[in-house]
Amino acid sequence: MDPKEQATKVKEWIDSHWRGRGRCPRCGEGNWTVKYVVSLPLTAVPADWTRTDHPVFPVAPVVCGKCGYVIFLDAIAIGVQRAAEG
Ligand SMILES: [Zn+2]
Numbered sequence: 001m002d003p004k005e006q007a008t009k010v011k012e013w014i015d016s017h018w019r020g021r022g023r024c025p026r027c028g029e030g031n032w033t034v035k036y037v038v039s040l041p042l043t044a045v046p047a048d049w050t051r052t053d054h055p056v057f058p059v060a061p062v063v064c065g066k067c068g069y070v071i072f073l074d075a076i077a078i079g080v081q082r083a084a085e086g
Contacts, residue, residue, distance in 0.1 A: 001081070006081070010060045013079065014034070026067050032065065034062050036060075039057065042055040058076060060075050
């Protein structure tokens with residue numbers, strides 16, 4: 001899935017799950033921006049890790065357009081990215 005398609009899916013998920021426009025907890029505005037999904041590297045490999053790639057936690061950063069506050073959504077939990085397999 002390309003970044004633009006991911007961003008569209010994140011916005012669709014927010015529209016269907018957040019109440020209202022979802023006000024920013026820092027500044028009170030509701031002008032959120034989504035651009036891409038990123039992967040945060042885990043600092044330790046879980047004992048049950050079976051994949052061959054480096055363990056990562058994929059998240060969708062949602063940025064407040066007024067103050068820059070960032071919320072991370074779990075990209076797998078919201079269905080934007082599938083959990084990789086072996
Ligand atoms: Zn804000």
